Amino acid sequence: MGGFSTLSAPKPWRHHHKLSTISNQPATKNVPSLLFNPPPSRKPKPFYCFALDSSKTEAPPLVVVGSANADIYVEIERLPKEGETVSAKTGQTLAGGKGANQAVCGGKLDYPTYFVGQVGGDAHGKLIAEALEGGGVLLDHLSIVGDAPTGHAVVMLQTDGQNSIIIVGGANMASWPETLPPEDLEVVKNAGIVLLQREIPDSVNIQVAKTARSAGVPVILDAGGVDAPIPPELLKFIDILSPNETELGRLTNMPTESFEQISEAVGKCHKMGVKQVLVKLGAKGSVLFVEGEEPIRQAIISAPKVIDTTGAGDTFTAAFAVALVEGKSKKECLKFAAAAASLCVQVKGAIPSMPDRKAVLNLLQTH
Known part of the structure; x- marks a missing residue:
């Protein structure tokens, strides 16, 4: 494992208790009865540093603010024509959404992780809550809204390898309060790091990023999600922007075929105010660009x-x-992430494929 050493522990963090079995709607509205309650909050277990023989120590939590979807997969020969009904070979519904995926990854890596997001009071919401809890995520800040369904996606997998996807934003895009509750902003202020994506309204991400910046908490924005320009007001509160090469090209309107082109596109991001850009290149690995x-x-x-x-x-x-x-060097962070991603692609599905910390450490021992 080489240079993976135990560094000094981050500042202590405070645990906040909030059971969000609430609707964001006024009491005068007819809110359907909820099909489930999130599990009670619990103190997260301490985490292990990279070194296998390191002692346990508490740390400020990872706070993921973002989306949660039920992904409905259907495998079909071809898309139906207008007015036609076709049969699917298989069908399966799994918990997903970029926010929920990232939160479960943090939880399965034995790091104290909160998820701040919204689901509807329906069966899909129950599926997501159970998947999050099963991944070790703390659900104190998962809210249930009464007038929107849980976000979901229908993924049509065709035998020729083509995929077609229909997304229903649902609770991910609707019913967010104009101002986030003080409890949610407080957990952001006390985070060790905040992770955002683009499958919830920009206004929510701006509010969270601004709150984090005021408290000196670093923010990573995963550029995945809605295909639209990132508001300058959001960019100015982001510490690390993390696109893949396609997203980088869309955001900058520049080609990203070669390393030189990627570097030029990242230069445009620097001019937009983002000092660090973490580019995911699929089979070509990853690159972290720090201005200067x-x-x-x-x-x-x-x-x-x-x-x-x-x-x-x-x-x-x-x-x-x-x-x-956890205080690792940028080079160590990239290697740890590469190991986790390598394990992920060996298992079908998103949340089911998230690796645990022991598996990542074992892989790092051989690389």
């Missing part, structure tokens, strides 16, 4: 067999965030 410094490149850690790349980017970003909040 030499880029740090990380090759992939090859998997014996790639089964499913779904969730690999979310795994990479969340694992990088965990390593960073």
Whole structure:
């Protein structure tokens, strides 16, 4: 494992208790009865540093603010024509959404992780709450809204390899309060690091990022999600922007085919006010660009067999965030994230493929 050493522990963190079995709607509205209650809050277990023989120590939590979806997968021969009904070979509904994926990754890496997000009071919301809890995520700040369904996506997998996806934003995009509750902002202020994506309204991300900046908490924005320009007001509160090469190209309107082109596109991000850009390059690895410094490149850690790349980017970003909040060097963070992503692609699905800390450490021992 080489240079993975135990560093001084981060500042202590405070645990906040909030059971969000509430609706964000006024009491005068007819709110349907909720099908489930989130499990009671519990004190997170302390985390282990990279070194296998390190002692346990408490740390400020990872706080993920973002989306939660029920992903409905159907495998079909071809898309139906207008007015036609076709049969699916298989069908499966799994918990997903970039926010929930990243939160579960943090939880499965044995790091104290909160998820701040919204689901509807329906069966899909129950599915997501159970998946989050099963991944070790603290649900004190998971809210249930009464007038919107849980966000979901229908993923149509065709036998020729083509995929078509229909997304219903649901509670991810609707019913957010104009001002987030004080309890949610407080957990952001006390975080070790905050992780955002773009599958919830920009206004929510801006509020969270601004609160984090005022408290000196670093913010990582995963650029995945809505295909729209990132508001300048959000960018100015972001410490690390993390796109893949396609997202980087869209955000900058520049080509990203070669390393030189990627570097030029990142230069445009620096001019937009983002000092650090973490670019995910799929099979070509990853690169961290820090303004004024030499880029740090990380090759992939090859998997014996790639089964499913779904969730690999979310795994990479969340694992990088965990390593960073634990005080590791940027090079160590990239390697830890590469190991986690390598394990992720060897298992089908997003949340089911998130690796645990022991598996990541074992892989790092051989690389």
